[in-house]
Amino acid sequence: MIHSLFLINHTGDIILEKHWKSVIGRSVCDYFFEAKEKAVDPEDVPPVLQTPHHYLISIYKGKLFFLSVIQTEVPPLFVIEFLHRVADTIQDYFGECSEGVIKDNVVTVYELLEEMLDNGFPLATESNVLKEMIRPPTILRSVVNTLTGTPVFAEIQGVIEACVRLTGMPDLTLSFMNPRLLDDVSFHPCVRFKRWESEHVLSFIPPDGNFTLMNYHSRGHPVYVKQSISFFETGPSGRLDITIGPKQTMGKTVESLKVTIHMPKTVLNANLTASQGNYTYDLATKVLVWDIGKLNTQKLPNLRGSLSTQVGAPKPEDNPTLNIDLKIQQMAISGLKVSRLDMYGEKYKPFKGVKYLTKAGKFQVRT
C-alpha cells in the first residue's frame, strides 16, 4: 500500500524519509517539486500526482508536506486519512507538528512511523496504543480523573473533544439535553453505534488521553455578526468603512474578533483608523488584518479610512471578501447541551467537567 513517506518542508528540503518496502530514491520527489513550483499556494498542490512509475499522494499540514509514494491501487482517501493521522500523532506526542519538532525528535518519529505501518498497511494508529510502545518525550502521567468536553462550533459544525484520564475499564454514557439538534454525526470508533441509533446517547469505553469523541453537524444560522461595509473609490484612492455588531449571542461576549481582508493587488497602502483594536496591512501579501479583540456592544467597533491605489491602474472590479474570526466562550451556538455523564464498570468517582466554546471557522462576508 504505502511504500514510502517523505516529510518535506516548504522550501523543499526533505527532512525525513521512511521506507516500508524496498528503498525508493529521493528523485521521485522531483515530480512533486515540479508541481509545487507551479502552484501559487502550497494548498494548491494537487494531493494526488501521477508519475511514470509511482503515484504521489500528499497532504500539507503544519507548513510541512507529508508525501507518500504509492505503487499500486489503493483508495486515495485511505492514504490521506492515514497521513493526517501521522500528523495528528506527532502533534499529540510533541505538542505541535512542525519542522523543528520533527527534527528534534527524529528518532522517535521514525520509530512511530515504523509502528504505524507494517509493509505499508496501518498497524497501530491509535495514540494510546502507540504510547504503550513508544514513550512520548515527557513522561507526564497524572492520575487525575477528568473528562472535559469542549464543543467548538464552527460554521454549523461541531466537535466534542474529550480528555479522559480514568484508570481501569470505565464504561461511560454521555447524554444530551437536546440530541435532536444534532443532524449528522460521526464518531470515534469507541462509540457504540447501536446505542446512538436507538437512544441518542453516546456510550463508550474511552481510550486514554485526548481524542475527538464526536463530530456533528447541526442546522442553524451561522451569522452572529452583522456588518455594514462600504467600499468605494474615487480616483486613485478608495474608502473603506466597516462596522461590526453582535447578533443573537444570548448575552455572551464575542471574543478574539478578527477581520481579515484580501485586498486587490492594486491597493498600495491603507490609511485607516480603528475605533477599537488595531489593524495591520501587509504590503507584500495585500492582506489587511483588523484585530478587534472583545466586542463592545455599547460602542460598535468601526474601521474607516482611505486606501491608496496604484496610479493609473483600473479600479478593482469587485470588492474583496471579509473573513471573520471570533470566539464565544461558555456557549455552544448550536444550543447543544450535555445533560449528564455516567460511568459504569469502575468503583471510583470521577471528576467531570464540560466547557462550551464557539468559534468561527470559515466565516466569509461577500461585499
Next chain:
Amino acid sequence: MSSSSAFNDEKGGSSSVGEPEYGHDPASGGIFSSDYKRHDDLKEMLDSNKDSLKLEAMKRIVAMIARGKNASDLFPAVVKNVACKNIEVKKLVYVYLVRYAEEQQDLALLSISTFQRGLKDPNQLIRASALRVLSSIRVTIIVPIMMLAIKEAASDMSPYVRKTAAHAIPKLYSLDPEQKDQLIEVIEKLLADKTTLVAGSVVMAFEEVCPERIDLIHKNYRKLCNLLIDVEEWGQVVIINMLTRYARTQFLNPNMNESLLEEGSGGDKTFYGSDEDEDDDEEEKDKKEEAHAMAKRKPYVMDPDHRLLLRNTKPLLQSRNAAVVMAVAQLYFHLAPKAEVGVIAKALVRLLRSHSEVQYVVLQNVATMTIKRRGMFEPYLKSFYIRSTDPTQIKVLKLEVLTNLANETNISTILREFQTYIKSMDKDFVAATIQAIGRCATNIGEVRDTCLNGLVQLLSNRDELVVAESVVVIKKLLQMQPEKHSDIIKHMAKLTDNIQVPMARASILWLIGEYCEHVPKIAPDVLRKMAKSFTNEEDIVKLQIINLAAKLYLTNSKQTKLLTQYVLNLAKYDQNYDIRDRARFIRQLIVPTEKSGALSKYAKKLFLALKPAPVLESPFKDRDHFQLGSLSHLLNAKAGGYQELPDWPEAAPDPSVRNVEVKESVPEWTKCSSREKRKEKKVEKPFYSDSEGESGPTESADSESDSASGSESGSGSEESGSGSESEESEEGSESEEEEEEEDEDEKDKKKKKKQELKKPVQESESEQSSEEERKHQRKMKQCKSDTESESEEEDSESESSHSESEDSESEVEVKKKKKAAESKPPSKPVKKESKKEKKEMSLLDLDDFEPTPSPQVTPVNTFLSNSLVTDLEGLSLSDAVLSPATIAPSSALKSYELLHRITGEGLSVEYCFSRQPFSPDANMVAVQMQFTNNATSETKNLHMEDVKLQSGMRVKEFPEIELLPAGETATAVMGIDFCDSTQAANFQLCTHTRKFFVSIQPPVGELMRPVFLTENEFKKEQGQLMGMNEITEKLTLDVKCRNEHAIVQRVTTAANLSRVPCGSDKECRFAGRTVNSSSLVLVTVATKEEGAAQLTVNCEKMVIGTMLVKDILLALTQ
C-alpha cells in the same frame, strides 16, 4: 598525523571493547579519515558493553537513516547487537536491520537465528515482533524459513500474532511469488479466523496475493459482514472494497427492473418497444425477447446476504475515518437499490468539511455520482458553493458538481452564484466558471438565451482572459442555433480589434467564416483587417484566417478574390510548414485552374458542410466504470493492481455456497437435543461439509453412523464405514422426505416398495429434517457409497442398492445385486488381498453390476480396465508381502462436489480420486467423475473445454458423454497431471446448452501412489532424506485412534500410501512416490504412552512434505 590517527582508529575499531573513548575524539574521525572509517566512533560505542552507549549510537544511526544518509557500512557492528537484552536498543537494531538487510543479505543471515528463537517466545508481543522483522527482511534465501514461520504463526493462540502472520503474507509474496499456492492456503486458514483483529489484515493479504480467488470468500462472507463494525478502521476499508467486488459477482442487480422499465419508457425507444410496434419481421425472436424481458421484470427479491451487507455497512457512514465513509458510500453506489443510495449523500457532504485533501478526493467522487444520481445531492446544493479561500482545484471540482446538479428548477440560483464567481481574482477559476455556464446553457434549453446574453456581456470585461474564454464558449453555443444570433456574431467581429488571446481570435474568425452568410457585410472587412496583420498572428490564428478566406471566396468571390489570393500568397511563404501546406491545399481546392481536379467541384460542400454542434460533456461522464473511491477512478486511468469491478451476473450464482456455518448449526442443534447419545461424535467429521452446501443433517448422519459401523462391521474402521452408513441414514431421511412430498412425486409404486424395505431404518432416523435440495446430493452419494460399501454387512448393502434403484431399477436388478454382494464374502480369503484392494475389487464388481442404464457411457469401460490392472498389481504385491496382520484397511474414497445441482441447473457432478493409475499417462492422477442429471430434460454432449492450468500441468480430458437422460447417472475418468502441486485445475464443463466453470484441487495425499518397500529399503531411503527433507511433529493421538489399525487406516485415508512392514509394533511406516516426479514420500508414525506420538515425513519435495504433515496430523488428531 593522519596516518597515525587512522591507525589508532582502526585499532580502536577492531579491538575496542575496553576503550571506547577512542571514538570520541572528533578530530581524528571527522577531518582526516576516509569514508570507510567515518563511523568508527559509532562502531566503538556499539561494541561497548554499556547499554547507554549502544542506545546512543543506535539513535544516531537511526537518525542518519531517517535523514536519508547512508549507514550501511555499520551493518556488521549493528547486527551483533541483535540479541541485545535492552529492549530499546533491540528495537532500534530491528529498525536498522529492516532498512539494510536487503543490501547486505549475507550478513543479515546472522540475525535469523535470533528471530527464530523469538518466534518460540512465550510472550505474544515478542513472537509477533520477531515474525514482523523476520518477514520484513527482504532476503530471498530465507523464504522457506519465512514460510514455516508464517504457517506456524497462522495457528498461534494469540490473535495478535495471527494478525502479524497475515501481514507477513504479502511480504513473502512480493519476495517470492512462487509461494503463492502455499500462501493461499494460509490465507484460507486465516480467513476462517473469527477475531476482528485478524479480519482486516487477512483480507488485505487476500487482495494482494489472490484477489481472483473469490471462492475463498463464500464461506466467510457472512462472518465478515457481521464482524465488520468491530474491525479496526483500516481493515474496514479493505474489507468493504473487497466485499463490493464480491457482491457484484454473486448477487443480482437490484436496479435491474428499474433500468429495464426506464429503457422501456425512456425517450429514446429501446428495441423492445420498437419491435413491439413493428412485429412483422421477426415475430418469434421478438416474442422470445419479450419473454426474456418479462422474466427479468419479475419482482426482484434481494438475496438476504446482499441485504446483510447493506445493513451492516450503513452505520459505518458515521465513522470518523473519511476512508471508511467513502468505502461505504461507494459500496452503496455500486450495490444498493436506487431508493437507498440517498443515505450516503449526507455523509459525503460531511466529509466536505474535512481537510482540503479529503475534499478533493470526495468531490471527485461526488462529481461522478452526480452524473448518474443527480437527485441525491440536490438538497445539499449549497454545500458545494465556493469559498474564496478554497484551493483552485477544489473550486473547479465544486463547479463541476454544481454544473452537474443544475436543472430547470435550480438553474437560476446556480447562475446567480456563478455570476459572483466570475468576479473572483483567481483567473483559472473564472475561466472554469465560464465553461460551466456554457455547459449549463447547452444542457438546459430554457436558460440558453440568458446564458448567452450573460456571456456576451462578459465580452466587454476588462480582463482579456475572461473575454477569451467567453468567446470560446459562445462559439460553441452559437453553433447550436446560429441564425438567431447574427448580432452576437457582429459584436464579436468588432472584438477582433482588441482581443489578443490567440484562441479567442481563432474562435471569432472561425465563427465569422462559418456563418459568413449571416454577416455578409462584415465578413469581408474582417478578412481585410486580418490580411493586414497576417504576418504578426499566431499560427492557430493564421490557419483560421486561411479558412475564413477560403469560405469567403466560395460564397462571395467578387469581393474577396484578391484578398484571398493575397492571404494565400502570404501563407505560401510562411515559416510554418503546416500553414504552407494548408495554403497550397486550399488554393488547389478553391481556385479553379485548368489542372484542378474533380475535387474543386465539391469545394463548397467540403468547406461549408453543416458541422454538428459540439457536445459539452462532463469530464466525469462514464467514470463510474472504475470502482468509486479508488485511485484509478481519481486518475481516470487504470492503476497497477486495480481490480475491475465486475458487471452484475445475469443469473445469480448458487447462494448456498455461503451457507455452511450458519445453516449447519441450526439443524444440528435441534438434533443434538433429540439424539444426545450421538452428540459426542458429531464434531469429528468435517469431512463432507466442505463439499456440500447445506449438509448439516447429512453430516451428522455421517458421524452417527461411525459408531454403528464400528460395531456392525466389527472392522473398527470408522471412516470406511462412514460412507456406507451415512447413506443409510440419508436414505432414511430421504424416504421420509418423500413421504411428505408424496403428492408431488409421481413414482408412488416404487416408493412403497422402498418404504417397506427401509422401515427399520426409517424408524430410527425419523427425526431427519427434510430439505428438498439435499435430495439430489444424496442420490449422488448413494451411488458412490454403494460402490464403497461392499465390505459392510449385507443389510446395508442391499438397502443401499435399493436406494439406488429408486428411480429406475426393477426388482430383478436389486436381486441381482444382492447376489453379487452375497457372492463376495467367500472371495475374500481366496484372494488374500488387503482390504483396500478388495475395495477396488468391489468397486469393479459394482461397476459391473452397475444397474444404471447408461450404456452410452463409454468411459466406464476404460475405467474398468484400469481397475483391473491395479487389481492385478495389487495382488502380486500383497501376495509377496503382506501378512494378515499388516493389512492396510481400505479407505473410503472421499468425494468432492464439482458442480452443485442448482448451479448446474439440474446437472450435478461429483469427483473422487480413484487412486487407480491412469493408464494413458502414468504421470497423471485419475479423477473419477460422476455425472447425475437431476433435470427433467436430457443433457447432451457433456465434455470439457477451455482448460486453464498452471504451467507444467496437463489434463487428459474424459471422452465426451453424448447423452445423459434425465435422472440418470454416468461415470467418466479424466487424468490430471498436477505436477506435484496442489494447484487447482480449472476448466469449463460444457453441455449442449451451458458452460460451467469448475475446478479440481487435489489434497496433497492424492498426489502420490503407493510403492512397496521392505523395512531395510525404507530405512536406507530414509537415511538419505534427512535434514531439510525431514519434518517431525509431535502429536497426541485422537482417543479413538490409538491402535495400530486405526492409525494405518487414517493415514492411508489421508494419503495414497502403502504400508511398509515393520518389526516394531510401536511404529507404523508408509511409503509412496509422487505421481509426477516419483519422489519418495516416507511416513513414520511412532507411538508412545498415552496417545503421544511422533510423526515423521521424509520427502525430497519439501512443500509436499510440509503439506502432508499437516494433513496426516489432522487425520490423526481429530
